[in-house]
Amino acid sequence: MQQPNPAMIQKIMGMLENTQEIELTCDEVFAVLDQFVELAARGEDVSNLLPLVERHLSICADCKEEYDTLKRMMAGAV
Ligand SMILES: [Zn+2]
Numbered sequence: 001m002q003q004p005n006p007a008m009i010q011k012i013m014g015m016l017e018n019t020q021e022i023e024l025t026c027d028e029v030f031a032v033l034d035q036f037v038e039l040a041a042r043g044e045d046v047s048n049l050l051p052l053v054e055r056h057l058s059i060c061a062d063c064k065e066e067y068d069t070l071k072r073m074m075a076g077a078v
Contacts, residue, residue: 004035006049013050024056029063037070 009032036053040046047054057064 004038006039006044009035009039009050013052023059024052026056026060026063029053029056029060030066033063033067034070037067037074041071041074 012032032050032053036046036050039049057067
């Protein structure tokens with residue numbers, strides 16, 4: 001079980017270079033979603049770290065549902 005950390009996620013996001021004006025795909029969001037949830041749960045500023053993921057969640061019902069599921073799982077696991 002690897003620990004999530006902002007630097008690693010930003011490295012992943014760095015691979016998606018110059019995507020500021022581009023929407024992420026669901027695959028890209030899914031790749032970091034569990035980390036996104038963990039960071040959010042730890043109180044990290046995910047809207048600043050991963051604005052594209054947050055934006056995708058606001059427009060994609062499928063990913064939002066997955067996000068909510070992960071959040072519930074995380075809450076239940078504590
Ligand atoms: Zn999506």
